[in-house]
Amino acid sequence: KEAxxxxxxYDLIFMDIHxxxxxxxxxxxxxxxxxxxxxxxxxxxxxxxxDAVYGQEQEYLNIGMDAFLSxxxxxxxxxxxxxxxxxxFRAEEGVDVKGxxxxxxxxxQSNIDTIALAVSEALExxxxxxxxxxxxxxxxxxxxxIELEEAIAHDDEELICSIVHSIKGAAGSLCIDDVFNLxxxxxxxxxxxxxxxxxxxxxxxxxxxxx
Numbered sequence: 001k002e003a004x005x006x007x008x009x010y011d012l013i014f015m016d017i018h019x020x021x022x023x024x025x026x027x028x029x030x031x032x033x034x035x036x037x038x039x040x041x042x043x044x045x046x047x048x049x050x051d052a053v054y055g056q057e058q059e060y061l062n063i064g065m066d067a068f069l070s071x072x073x074x075x076x077x078x079x080x081x082x083x084x085x086x087x088x089f090r091a092e093e094g095v096d097v098k099g100x101x102x103x104x105x106x107x108x109q110s111n112i113d114t115i116a117l118a119v120s121e122a123l124e125x126x127x128x129x130x131x132x133x134x135x136x137x138x139x140x141x142x143x144x145x146i147e148l149e150e151a152i153a154h155d156d157e158e159l160i161c162s163i164v165h166s167i168k169g170a171a172g173s174l175c176i177d178d179v180f181n182l183x184x185x186x187x188x189x190x191x192x193x194x195x196x197x198x199x200x201x202x203x204x205x206x207x208x209x210x211x
Contacts, residue, residue, distance in 0.1 A: 013031070028064055113131070144166065145200070167183050
């Protein structure tokens with residue numbers, strides 16, 4: 001709900017069935033109700049549970065979940081699910097299998113390939129999967145770099161911290177350590193914003209390349 005209100009909805013949700021406070025089934029029902037009330041595009045939900053008994057998967061699908069993975073999760077199956085739903089997302093958004101929008105040039109493919117290879121090795125993912133994840137990261141960076149540059153120009157510290165935190169989280173998930181550390185230094189005010197932003201553009205590229 002918070003992500004939708006902030007205009008930053010998730011592309012995919014992995015829903016643990018057994019969670020404290022509210023379980024995965026109730027959380028899924030709440031998400032679907034919220035989507036219907038606001039006429040939002042449905043975000044795919046993948047159930048995660050150790051209860052791999054006969055009929056359990058169908059129960060999850062019946063309440064509105066889109067897929068099921070049993071615990072302990074096998075990395076190959078996990079990779080395949082990510083690839084499956086990201087491919088569907090790209091088809092809807094006009095993006096080809098390499099994560100490049102068909103109606104617009106992207107960052108140099110060499111940038112994506114270099115980082116994707118490192119991510120693949122760090123997270124033990126299939127290269128195709130890591131390439132799609134990194135391409136998504138770059139698509140977000142295109143917008144975030146413009147917003148961050150404007151926030152720094154207007155000395156909007158609250159917005160700077162919000163954007164940097166988002167970039168740091170995505171970079172941390174993909175083990176892009178140099179970006180993560182730069183953002184962490186920005187959050188802790190250990191590096192001047194303008195200087196750190198310039199270093200980010202050196203690592204990831206400048207959004208001007210996309211115009």
